[in-house]
Amino acid sequence: MADRFALEVDDLHVRYGHLHAVCGLSLRLKRGESLALLGANGSGKSSTLSALCGLVQPDSGSIQIDGISLTQNPGLCRSRLGVVPQDFAFYEEMSGRDNLMFVGRLYGLHGTRLRRKVREVLDFVRLADVAHRPAGTLSGGMQRRLNLACSVLHDPVLLLLDEPTVGLDMNSRDAIYQLLESLRDRGCAFILTTHQLHEAEGFCDKVAVLRKGVLIAQGTLAELARQNPQPVKKPLHPELEESRVDSVHHFAHELRGPQGTNLESVLSRILAESNAREVTP
Amino acid sequence: MINHSVFQSSPANVSRANLFNSARLVWDLTRKDLLLFFLDPRAAVLCFAIPIILGLGFGKIFESTRDVAKTKLSMILVVEDDHPLTRQLVQAIRQSPRIGIREETRAEAQALLTARRGNVAVIIPSGMGASLSEKTQLIRSKLWQKETEPVTPAMRVIHSPEALLEASWAEGVMTEIVWKELAGKWLASLLPPGAAPSFERPFPLEQEAFPKSSASFNSYSHSFSGMSLQYLLFWGMDSGLLLLRERKRGVWRRLRSAPVPLSLLLLGRIVSTTLVAFAQVLLTMGFAWAFCGVTLQGSYLGFVIMALSASLMAATMGMLVAVMGQSEARARNLAIVAILGMSMIGGYWLPSFLLPEWVKLGSMAFPTTWALRGFEGIFWTGANLWETCRCALIVSAYSVAALVIAFWWLARQETHGILEKGQS
Structure with a gap:
């Protein structure tokens, strides 16, 4: 039971007309595990959560919650899912x-x-x-x-949290995370979207980074640090360097957190690498 | 861990138990909406009081026309002539049961019309009496010829631009009175001495309302029916907008991520809206019965059926407009245009017989018209159960169509992520 996946997502695609909001996303999450879903605005986080809730019909791919297919048995699947929207949903x-x-x-x-x-x-x-x-x-x-x-x-077996601490002071934020830790100890798995990097680093076991609907990195912080050991290299196209660096800074700025967190430096490397790949012909 | 078996949807479980669970979910959603409605008692009281106030107001406006035979035309009379014949005519005008006059000077009459304190004025000009008297003399002495006829100054009818009907009415009544007075004089020479001719209508005339009702027309029957139905539509709109507010606030996300099908979510809202609307109809028409003399001319069962179908219409139309509008501002504007348009065309404000033929014909395409027909049948014309059920059936068919379209539209928005794009 403990090894059973709370969530299994395979090759998920979500399109809104011409916009490819989620592109081939695959995720696995065991019971009691927590994942921080990171990305700038418009990266596909909300669309991913909407698809997991069943609010958006995926164009392709499969979603299983606690081993139950969301498309085949949406009622049963939703009964094992908890959603904490960013807005007060009461x-x-x-x-x-x-x-x-x-x-x-x-x-x-x-x-x-x-x-x-x-x-x-x-x-x-x-x-x-x-x-x-x-x-x-x-x-x-x-x-x-x-x-x-x-x-x-x-x-619920799986809890989706969309910025659950936004607008809270430090004490209230700590209270929320204490509650979440208590739930995690009971075997509940989490997917958390946040712009607070230190929260993601302190609370989540894994991190997944989305960019323009594509999952560009996934794993524990240590794994990501191992996979991205080098600082940002000089790009292949010098004329694009300025815009690329701006983009990284913009994202780092959006993901507010104390300067110098491990996650922030790892993310900067991941995004710079992703940018470099994107502009390479 | 809770027992999730109730959410199993395998064919084997599509049975009485599922039906029971669905019914219970609908009731839970309905109960929540009713709780929210009564959590603001002042708003709830206003919701029930407003159709009563509107019904009373409109009923009062049209109350004076309750007995058509006793209806009088209010008219301003300006007499600028002092001839004995004119004085005789004025006396006859004063005694006419068809008009109520107020005598003023020309300047004052024009001021009253300008200030919209009168609709029509008749001016008897100077010299009119003398001219008519001279003409009478010529006729009586058998010397009258068209070529030598004295010129009679024109009697003038002045009126507010919108009071064409009253102007025609005044013209007809004045012609009748003057003719009656002059005819006796003109024909006197033809009658034997001592004969007292009567110039009343030379044929009998009977007037009756059709279809017949056991009670005479009560303006409140129409006003309470019309205003009640119009307010139901506004209530339906308000309830539909609540769905958009839920969507904006994130409550919709919670509801949709719960194991409740979209159809049941909509059904819960429809049931709660229908129940409140039904209570509104009962209270409004109950008030009209208790205090305004409105009586049930049709069947009691017909009233219940008609009230339920009209309430359902309000709920489904509100839902449809909300879903089509997508945003609260758009939906509100769309709903106001639709409600006011359908109310006007459906005869909620003015009795439909005052509307042009093409409007009456076009109004048959709207459920609101059939709802009013059903109500008028019950409270005025005395329609039987079958006639009422026919109206209710047509209204209900429109309601089902609106619900199906609303469901399809909303499901389509979800499938294509239109809601999500709208939120992001």
């Missing part, structure tokens, strides 16, 4: 408890079992005291925790 007018009760019913929980699960999750995210308040009146950190609670109520 009804602000309803109380935290009512939101959880509603979400629980969508996942087939009812009666005593639902009430017990809601109680457990409220305790887990430390919102039991404010569960009666309209969700919109909670603080930003509490709303983030409620967003997370709505996604884990049904004990």
Whole structure:
């Protein structure tokens, strides 16, 4: 059971008309593993997550969650998936408890079992005291925790998190990551998109880097560092050097993090290499 | 780990259990929408009160026309002549049961028309009485000839630009009164001495409304039916826009990533919207019955069927417009045009008999027209159950078509990633 893949993606392609948003993506994630999906805006992260949720029909490729095909059995597949959107995905007018009760019913929980699960999750995210308040009146950190609670109520096998800590202060961010670590210890696998490199480095076992829909690197930080040991080399086309360097800096700027993190330097090398490949005739 | 077996969709499980689970999911979605609706009690009260207020307002406006036989034309009379014959004519005008007059000077009459405080004014010019009197003398003495006829100054009818109907009405009534007064004088020489001629209508005339109703027309029957239906459409639009708001806020992503088919998500929204709309109809028409004298002329069952089908129409049309509009601003504008257009053409504001023929013919293509027909049959013309069911069936067919198109459209948007592109 422990070796069973929580997620298996093979040769995934997603197109929006002429735009090839995801191009041949393959991923594997075991239970309890966490993956940071990195990339600049428009790199295909959101499209990948949308395809994994079943919100976008892939043009080709296969997705299996906990060994179940998303295309063949979407209902069962979705029941093992938790999604934490970047926006607050709950009804602000309803109380935290009512939101959880509603979400629980969508996942087939009812009666005593639902009430017990809601109680457990409220305790887990430390919102039991404010569960009666309209969700919109909670603080930003509490709303983030409620967003997370709505996604884990049904004990998902795989959790997709789209920038779960955006706009939070350090303490609230730490609280979220403590909760996520606790879930990971229970065997839940994660895919996390973030622009905070130190969060990805500190929390995730693996990193996958997307660029223009293509997976340009995947592995643990140590593996990536081994695969990309050299600093940026002088490009083959000097006239393009300026734009290429700008592109790397732009991406590094978007992926904000403390200067000098290991991941940042590795990413810079990966992207520079990718740029160099792209401009090579 | 929860039991995920309920989400199995193998053919063997497509059975009563799946049907039960689907029904339960629809109810859960419906319950959530109802909870959200009642979480803002003031908004909920307004939602029920507004169609009542609109119905009362429109009913009051048209209340004066309840008894057509007693309807009077309000008219301003300007008398600039002091001849005895003119005074006689003015007296006859004052006594006419067909007009209510207000006597003013010419300048004042023009000021009233300009200020839209009157629609039509009749001016009896100076010299008119003398001219008509002279003409009468000539006729009575049998000396009248067309060539030597004295010139009579023109009676003038001035009116607001939009009051053509009232102007024609005034012209007809004034002609009738003057003719009656003069005819006695002109024909006196032909009658035997001592005869008292009567110049009333020389034939009997009967007037009746058709189709017949057991009660006389109550303007509130039309206004409450029309305003209730119009507000239902606005409620449907609002509910449809909620879906777009969910999509914008990320709630849609949570709903779509849950093991709930798109069809059930839409059905949940349709059921909740229909239920609230049905409650609106019950309350609005209940108020009209209790306080405005509107009575049920058709069958009770027909009313329930018609109210449900109209509520379903509002829910599905709102959903369709929201899905087609894609963004809240676009959908809102599209919905306002559609609702106001269908309300006007469907006769929600003015009774449809006041509309031109081509509009009446074209309005048959809209479900709103059939919904109003059904309601008027129940509250006014006394339609039987079959006639009401026919209207309900047509309205429901449109609703099903709208729901199917909305579902297809939304599914297509998801398949082609249109929603995702819109979000990114």
